Amino acid sequence: MARARGYDEMTLDDGAIRTAYERIAxxxxxxxxxxxxxxxxxxxxxxxxxxxxxNVYGDKDASERLIPFDIIPRVIQRTEWVQLEAGLVQRxxxxxxxxxxxxxxxxxxxxxxxxxxxxxxxPYYNKAMIGQKVPHDVYVHIAGIDVVRIDANDFYVLExxxxxxxxxxxxLENREVMMRLxxxxxxxxxxxxxxxxxxxxxxxxxSVTPTDxxxxxxxxxxxxxxxxxYYEHSFLADKLGIELVEGRDLIVExxxxxxxxxxxxxxxxxxxxxxxxxxxxxxxFNPTSMLGVPGLMRAYKAGxxxxxxxxxxxxxxxxxxxxxxxxxxxxxxxxxxxxKNVPTWRCRDPDSLKYVLEHLPELVVKEVNGSGGxxxxxxxxxxxxxxxxxxxxxxxxxxxxxxxxxxxxxxxPTFFDTGIGPRHVDLRPFVLSGANGVRVVPGxxxxxxxxxxxxxxxxxxxxxTKDTWIVDDGYTNGNGFQTxxxxxxxxxxxxxxxxFGQNQRQS
Amino acid sequence: xxxxxxxxxxxxxxxxxRADFLARIxxxxxxxxSLPVDYGQPRQGTEWESALxxxxxxxxxxxxxxxxxxxxxxEYLTFSVDNPxxxxxxxxxxxxxxxxxxxxxTIEMWxxxxxxxxxxxxxxxxxxxxxxxxxxxxxxxxxxVKKMSLDxxxxxxxxxxxxxxxxxxRLGVYLERADNTARIxxxxxxxxxxxxxxxxxxxxxxxxxxxxxxxxxxxxxxWVYRQSxxxxxxxxxxxxxxxxxxxxxxxxxxIVYFLDALGRAYGIQGxxxxxxxxxxxxxQTATTREIFQSGLHEFITTFVEDNSRLGxxxxxxxxxx
Numbered sequence: 001m002a003r004a005r006g007y008d009e010m011t012l013d014d015g016a017i018r019t020a021y022e023r024i025a026x027x028x029x030x031x032x033x034x035x036x037x038x039x040x041x042x043x044x045x046x047x048x049x050x051x052x053x054x055n056v057y058g059d060k061d062a063s064e065r066l067i068p069f070d071i072i073p074r075v076i077q078r079t080e081w082v083q084l085e086a087g088l089v090q091r092x093x094x095x096x097x098x099x100x101x102x103x104x105x106x107x108x109x110x111x112x113x114x115x116x117x118x119x120x121x122x123p124y125y126n127k128a129m130i131g132q133k134v135p136h137d138v139y140v141h142i143a144g145i146d147v148v149r150i151d152a153n154d155f156y157v158l159e160x161x162x163x164x165x166x167x168x169x170x171x172l173e174n175r176e177v178m179m180r181l182x183x184x185x186x187x188x189x190x191x192x193x194x195x196x197x198x199x200x201x202x203x204x205x206x207s208v209t210p211t212d213x214x215x216x217x218x219x220x221x222x223x224x225x226x227x228x229x230y231y232e233h234s235f236l237a238d239k240l241g242i243e244l245v246e247g248r249d250l251i252v253e254x255x256x257x258x259x260x261x262x263x264x265x266x267x268x269x270x271x272x273x274x275x276x277x278x279x280x281x282x283x284x285f286n287p288t289s290m291l292g293v294p295g296l297m298r299a300y301k302a303g304x305x306x307x308x309x310x311x312x313x314x315x316x317x318x319x320x321x322x323x324x325x326x327x328x329x330x331x332x333x334x335x336x337x338x339x340k341n342v343p344t345w346r347c348r349d350p351d352s353l354k355y356v357l358e359h360l361p362e363l364v365v366k367e368v369n370g371s372g373g374x375x376x377x378x379x380x381x382x383x384x385x386x387x388x389x390x391x392x393x394x395x396x397x398x399x400x401x402x403x404x405x406x407x408x409x410x411x412x413p414t415f416f417d418t419g420i421g422p423r424h425v426d427l428r429p430f431v432l433s434g435a436n437g438v439r440v441v442p443g444x445x446x447x448x449x450x451x452x453x454x455x456x457x458x459x460x461x462x463x464x465t466k467d468t469w470i471v472d473d474g475y476t477n478g479n480g481f482q483t484x485x486x487x488x489x490x491x492x493x494x495x496x497x498x499x500f501g502q503n504q505r506q507s
Numbered sequence: 508x509x510x511x512x513x514x515x516x517x518x519x520x521x522x523x524x525r526a527d528f529l530a531r532i533x534x535x536x537x538x539x540x541s542l543p544v545d546y547g548q549p550r551q552g553t554e555w556e557s558a559l560x561x562x563x564x565x566x567x568x569x570x571x572x573x574x575x576x577x578x579x580x581x582e583y584l585t586f587s588v589d590n591p592x593x594x595x596x597x598x599x600x601x602x603x604x605x606x607x608x609x610x611x612x613t614i615e616m617w618x619x620x621x622x623x624x625x626x627x628x629x630x631x632x633x634x635x636x637x638x639x640x641x642x643x644x645x646x647x648x649x650x651x652v653k654k655m656s657l658d659x660x661x662x663x664x665x666x667x668x669x670x671x672x673x674x675x676x677r678l679g680v681y682l683e684r685a686d687n688t689a690r691i692x693x694x695x696x697x698x699x700x701x702x703x704x705x706x707x708x709x710x711x712x713x714x715x716x717x718x719x720x721x722x723x724x725x726x727x728x729x730w731v732y733r734q735s736x737x738x739x740x741x742x743x744x745x746x747x748x749x750x751x752x753x754x755x756x757x758x759x760x761x762i763v764y765f766l767d768a769l770g771r772a773y774g775i776q777g778x779x780x781x782x783x784x785x786x787x788x789x790x791q792t793a794t795t796r797e798i799f800q801s802g803l804h805e806f807i808t809t810f811v812e813d814n815s816r817l818g819x820x821x822x823x824x825x826x827x828x
Contacts, residue, residue: 191541
């Protein structure tokens, strides 16, 4: 079933081009192949110069790699985006309510909607958070919700990333590179800007400061230069205008967090952390952690610092909880989910396990707590030995796995050495929550599986990225669009052309 | 030193700085024009008109009869032979000035400007031989212009003797830079917001962002203010912040410094020194609140006039006597 021709976002089955892609198609058709190739290598050069690299774990030789960038942008129409955006806002609202409840009254368990053991035996259910209030009840300040399309109608949520989702620096840098690479395309399309993301993120972080009365001081806590996403950490701190700190730069005194500065200790109110819960405070969690800040949890529990995302959010992007998301949305919001879940078999349930074991070659099986494309089986692409090995794992610990049908992810035109062809894509929009609600910057990170037929888009598994454009529907082109009738223009901008005149004697 | 030599050095620096500014104006305008309809739609053509107004060449452009569109305006600002302030002419004039004071330049400075000129000729050939407006080529050209100006500036800074030759060349840089910073702030005034768009709305936001980017101050803004883009803070940064290397006050700090150096070396203070100190004093006592109350555009207009008057005064005192 994975082999069937999926939904292509540019081309209809009869070869015609969808409206949204008309000018992209023309742009591609008009460019000789060597021009595309030179744009491609130019892009790579720019990324190298910017220094946007990531580290691959388990690959010593290529520890600083560029994520391949595809020069063909992905286009999503405004009307489609508006739908998707509403669904994302709804979903993140529900996730925040869910976390608040699960660490509080647990009404969803008492109502019998979620089995108690799925919560309490979950490794990401953080007992230190039980009964803990967080400012404005916001747990998930930054969410990266992975969505895919399989047809023209719906977006499906593949997973909710609500711990420390990464990739937003690519969303921003891809746009900058694309604007330089293809200025013509930008003149022809009115693409929604994404450059306000850092501002929106900073506003969200500032809004959840635990203490009023002074300017909130924010800092980004990174594990350091050896982390795979270090480039992104430094990039974001710079764009936000906040300090990039490591654990050793912070100290806790009187349950208050300070950073060590040349002018002495300076109070920190909001920490945007890119370190996992386990490593955040050796006093409270993993005692061997060198990355964390001893006493941070004490300060957090005393309400003297806000940690974003909140500690304990991991439970909400657990794949077992994922299967309950439609119920979770209905329970808290009383609304039907706007975005669909991918149908999922919970292997903890014996009937599902039986079905999954019988259909392994056509399913995707994932570890409940895995991420980054590690520890998963893509049935249609697996050898029989791999399938047998996975079957054994499954039988051994069924509760640790879920299975999904192999989705025929939509494809987008993608450039590679020998030409242009359709490749499977997903999309990670970034959703921000603060005291003033939830917002999504129009766009996101499109990841593309560069290998023909491959469905794995993770960068650690050879995926690439694309710039993602939200464009207005029905916009014709640079010359033909509507002009407004107001004509005060000339009188308004009284010109002042004197001063350049003074030097014209020069020749 | 010879007045003529001083004059050449001063204008050489001004033209190199201006070329850079024009490149930045074009890039900022391109960015403004690609904002989506959803963020409001300025009347078509307003952005390019505004670019011309900021560069102070709107009337001259209108006289050419060329249509007010991207291709014509960009051509006028970049390669036009008829526009005395086109990038092409700036580089031409800069080189002409450099040639006539070749011995007052260091080898590095001369090579920087001379190789920039050859590169310009190459771009001009491409431009002439082209059948249609080519944005990708334009991007490469504008990048080259910005790089060239950095290169020249760096050569002058690192290799010139610190004597009056250097001071005159620096005066050219800072006078021009102050003028350009003021003008770029004024772009926002000339771009019309659509009727439906409230000041402070999204389009307004992205326009201010484009202005900051145009002067490479987007990141600096965040480090200084640690909050989202506000018009009065942008103005504060570009007018009144001493830390911002191209703010009006930072430019005038330098202008006063180099004029003083000349005054001390020649043993005489004159109209230039007095005028520069006056402008500086006004900047030191100004506040953004005041500036916005009496109108940012009006403030900028006055400043640009004052700044040109300083240029004239310097000419009269030192260069054309």
